[in-house]
Amino acid sequence: MKSAIFQKAGLMTVEEVAKPTLQAPDDVIIKVVRACVCGSDLWAYAHGDNKEEHSMNDGHEALGIVDAVGDGITTVQPGDFVIVPFTHGCGECDACRAGFDGTCDRHPGFTNWSHGFQSEYIRFHYANWALVKVPGQPSDYSEGMIKSLLTLADVMPTGYHAARCAGVKRGDKVVVIGDGAVGQCAVIAAKMLGASQIVLMSRHEDRQQMALASGATAVVAERGEEGIAKVREILGGGADAALECVGTEAAVDQALGVLHNGGRLGFVGVPHYNNHPLGSTFAQNISVAGGSASVTTYDKQVLLKAVLDGDINPGRVFTADYKLEEINQAYQDMQERKTIKSMLIVSD
Amino acid sequence: MKSAIFQKAGLMTVEEVAKPTLQAPDDVIIKVVRACVCGSDLWAYAHGDNKEEHSMNDGHEALGIVDAVGDGITTVQPGDFVIVPFTHGCGECDACRAGFDGTCDRHPGFTNWSHGFQSEYIRFHYANWALVKVPGQPSDYSEGMIKSLLTLADVMPTGYHAARCAGVKRGDKVVVIGDGAVGQCAVIAAKMLGASQIVLMSRHEDRQQMALASGATAVVAERGEEGIAKVREILGGGADAALECVGTEAAVDQALGVLHNGGRLGFVGVPHYNNHPLGSTFAQNISVAGGSASVTTYDKQVLLKAVLDGDINPGRVFTADYKLEEINQAYQDMQERKTIKSMLIVSD
Structure with a gap:
């Protein structure tokens, strides 16, 4: 089968590799329908980031069709259409029962994360509880709906996590730091949870417009002290919640700066x-x-x-799509901000 | 009037000083009935902690009778019995309306804090919203009830803040780090909020017994990795919430260590x-x-x-009382752990 390979910083290729096989009772093999490139994949593409050369791709978001299941799998069967998350919660430990399957107590650290999803087939470990079944088949859905379903593998839940961690509730004044796919989804999440004002900090016209279409009530292009002052002017005071969706210290400082005392920071940018x-x-x-x-x-x-009810449309973050063979272009365009998020059409 | 003076590390005295006077429209002069020594006062007493020699005492908890009020005061009048908090919220800013008057947006940093309460009279600034009126007069209450009312100036709300910040809710498994007055109050708070299990980390028999009488379900004397393992054994897993009531890095690490992933840390120990x-x-x-x-x-x-309904009895943290003239003994006994918290009987 074909799989994307990280050759070195700035170069992704596609190679023929062995199709994955079942290795544990709770493994599931999935035929990938759609995959995509995550902002976090770009750290290695742009900077190397200590990632080994000529190694498996970092992709960890997909939609697919179940191809084969291990003996311990009771929840899905071959032919099922599934969202393939970047995490592998067990559904039973303290963390999962408290609603934090992204950091399952039984599958600590890297064992709870996915990689290699920019491929024709993938092996999904710890699969029994973690996979999310979608009714019907891909052909039952419009391409717009498919895009929104694909965001449910990572960026939409991640934006939602920022809002939940910040305890966003009806009437809150919310500021979103980061205008990439996760920031866009955080805007959608803040609106879902009833925020009365949502300010996106963004310097890019296309991303500003997208956020305004999703429920942002204002955008602020300024950064640092100037940006904080502008936000406070718009809100008539400090924010109740700030959603940090970047992962840099500057973004965290920006988020802390816009809050009134007693405010709440939700941060989902992987800390760099x-x-x-x-x-x-x-x-x-x-x-x-x-x-x-x-x-x-x-x-x-x-x-x-x-998503299925059409209440939210996070799929709009995919502003360009590519074949798996065009993987380097998919990374490069996203790196150069030509697209907000790159979708990979792997099969029909 | 008499007031306690910090002479130097290890030495508190009482001196005759000028009685305070009204200086702003929202000032209130209060005749002190009871004051006390806070664990945070001991940092300077034990270590100097950069506190100026021969300076005003750090006391910031009192019960008293209103003596005089500024022109802007509408909420209390001379003769009223009041709890005198260590903070001065305005009641109107974003922070106060969000329930965080301990860090009022209008009275930032030190302007929101009290000091000098180990005195016969005190000037309480920004007084209109912050003072808490108690029905009747001190003579209407038993000495036990007076003690519990005095805790409402700081330690009981501080223990409660730890529990609220950690989002303690019905059925939670809670661990309290710190067996001083605030830790004891945190145990009471966790019980009020419905915790099903409350483990106090303590090595002192008297403090263990006090916590068990207040609702703790277990005590753990071990510290570090051993203490964490013991807690996890008792709880059958990680804690939902940890309440850090000390202010050292070791205490924070202990608190983080007992939590399951997705757990919640409430910390009220002033960070040292x-x-x-x-x-x-x-x-x-x-x-x-x-x-x-x-x-x-x-x-x-x-x-x-x-407190008035007798549902909680935080006053039990005062295990010894002193006259104002005995101020050095009050500090020293608390420093040497001969008492959990020292009460000062300033007037009847």
């Missing part, structure tokens, strides 16, 4: 900084929460229904 | 460490919240009624 002082949040009574999103929990609880 | 890495909380999806307690909000909302 070492430490951030807790002391400053104590002085402001700011709550801080974040981590890997609860993909399976949120999809089953609320997001799949919201 | 520089940075604590946010990265580790991201990897575990742990939420972190804390700061100065919402004394006025919690007292008015729930705590004053709970």
Whole structure:
């Protein structure tokens, strides 16, 4: 089968590799229908980021058809149409029962994460609870709906996680830091949870317009102190919640800066900084929460229904699509901000 | 009038000083009935902690009778019996309306804090919303009830803040780090909010017994990895919430260590460490919240009624009382753990 290979920073290729096989009772083999490129994949593509050369791709979002199941699988069967999350919650531990399957207690760290999804077939481990079944078959859905379903593998639940971690509730004034796919989904999530004002910090016209179409009430292009002042002017004071969807220290500082004392920070940008002082949040009574999103929990609880009912349209973040063979272009266009998020059409 | 003076580390005295006078329209002069020593006062007493020698005492908890009010005061009048909080919320800003008057947006940092309460009279600034009126007069209450009312100036709301910041709810498994007055109050708060299991980490028999009488279901004397393992054994897994009531990095690490992924840390120990890495909380999806307690909000909302109804008895943390002239003994006994918290009987 074909699979995307990370050759080195700036170069993705497609190679013929062995089709994956079942290796454990709770493995599922999936024929990929759609995959995509994540903002987090770009860290290695742009900077190397210590990723081994000529290694498996970092892709971890897909829609697919179940091809084969291990002996322990009771929830899906060959032919089922599924959302393939980037996480592998067990559904039974303290963390999963508390709604945090993105950091399952039984599958710590890297064992809870997916990779290699930019391929024709994938092996999904710890599959019994984590996969999310979609009614019918891909051909039953419009391409727009397929795009929205694909966001349920990562970016939509991740944006929703930011909003849930920040405890967004009806009437809240919310600021979103980051205008990529996750930031766009955080805007959608804040609106779902009833925010009365949603300000997106963004300097790009196309991303500003997309957020405004999804429910943002204002956009702010300025950054740093100037940006904070602009946000406070628009909100008539500090924000109740800030959703940090980037992963840099500057973004965290921006988020902390727009909050009133007692405000709430939800952060889902994978931290690309070492430490951030807790002391400053104590002085402001700011709550801080974040981590890997609860993909399976949120999809089953609320997001799949919201997509199928047409209440939300997160699929709009896919502004360009590519064949698997065009993988390098898919990365490069996203890296150069020519597309917000690149979709890969792997099979029909 | 008499007032306690910090002479130097290890030495508190009482001196004759000028009685305070009204200086602003929202000032209130209060005749102190009871004051006390806070664990945070001991940082300077034990270590100097950069506090100026021969300076005003750090006391910031009192019960008293209103003596005089500024022109802008509409909520209390001379003769009223009041709880005198360590904070000065305005009651109207974003932070106060969100329930975080401990970090009022209008009275930032030190302007929101009290000091000098170990005195016969005190000037309480920004007084109109922050003072908490108690029905009747001190003579209407038993000494036990007076003690519980005195805790409402700081330690009981602070313990309650830890529990609220950690989102303690019915059925939660809760661990309290710190067996001083705030830790003891955190146990009471966890029980009020419906925790099903409450484990206090403590090595002192008297403090263990006090917590068990207040609702703790187990105590653990071990610390570090051993203590974490013991807690997890008792709870049959990780805790839902950890309440950090000390303020050292070791205590924060202990708190983070007992939580399951997706658990919640409430921290109210004034941080005596520089940075604590946010990265580790991201990897575990742990939420972190804390700061100065919402004394006025919690007292008015729930705590004053709970004390007056006899539902809670936080006054038991005062295990010794002293005359104002015995101020050094009050500090020293608390420093040497001969008493959990020292009460000062200033007037009848």
